[in-house]
Amino acid sequence: MPRRILVFRTRDDSAATKFVTESAELGAAVDRRAVDPPDDVPNTSCVQDYSAPSDAQFRCFVAYRRYAALLLGRRLWETQQMAAAQYALFANSR
Numbered sequence: 001m002p003r004r005i006l007v008f009r010t011r012d013d014s015a016a017t018k019f020v021t022e023s024a025e026l027g028a029a030v031d032r033r034a035v036d037p038p039d040d041v042p043n044t045s046c047v048q049d050y051s052a053p054s055d056a057q058f059r060c061f062v063a064y065r066r067y068a069a070l071l072l073g074r075r076l077w078e079t080q081q082m083a084a085a086q087y088a089l090f091a092n093s094r
Contacts, residue, residue, distance in 0.1 A: 004056060004072040005086065016063035020045050023061050023070065027051070038080040041087045046080065064090035 010016045024034070024045035031051040035058065037044040043063040050057070056072040060083035063069075069086045073079030 005082065006070045007086075008068045008070075010066050010068055013063075013065050016066050016068040017043055019068040020061040020063045024059075035076055036080070038084040038087075041084050044083055044087065046076070046083065048076070062087050062090075 008016075008019065010019060020043055024047050027049060032047045032049045035046045035048050037046045037060065041062065044060060046058065046060040048058055052059075052072075055074045058073045058076050058079040060071045060073075060079045061068065062071070062083045064087055067090050069083075069090075071079055071082040071086060073082060
C-alpha cells in the first residue's frame with residue numbers, strides 16, 4: 001500500500017497549528033469521528049473518515065513550527081506511527 005503524506009510550509013507557526021485544528025474538522029460530521037492522536041506528539045489531531053477510500057480512512061494532521069503535514073492511512077496505528085515519525089523529522093531537521 002502506498003503511503004500518502006502531504007507536507008506544507010505555512011506563513012507562520014500559528015497558521016500551521018490552525019491547519020491542524022481546522023483540517024480535522026473538515027467534512028460532514030456524520031462521516032467522521034475524532035480518534036486518538038499518537039501519544040506524546042504535540043499539535044496533532046487524527047480522525048476516521050467513513051466516506052473516504054479504505055486506504056485513506058484514517059487521517060492525522062501534525063504541526064511543528066511553520067510546517068504541517070497530512071498523513072493518510074488504512075489503519076489507525078499505522079497512521080499514528082507515520083504522524084509521530086513526521087513530527088520527529090520536522091523537529092530534528094533543524
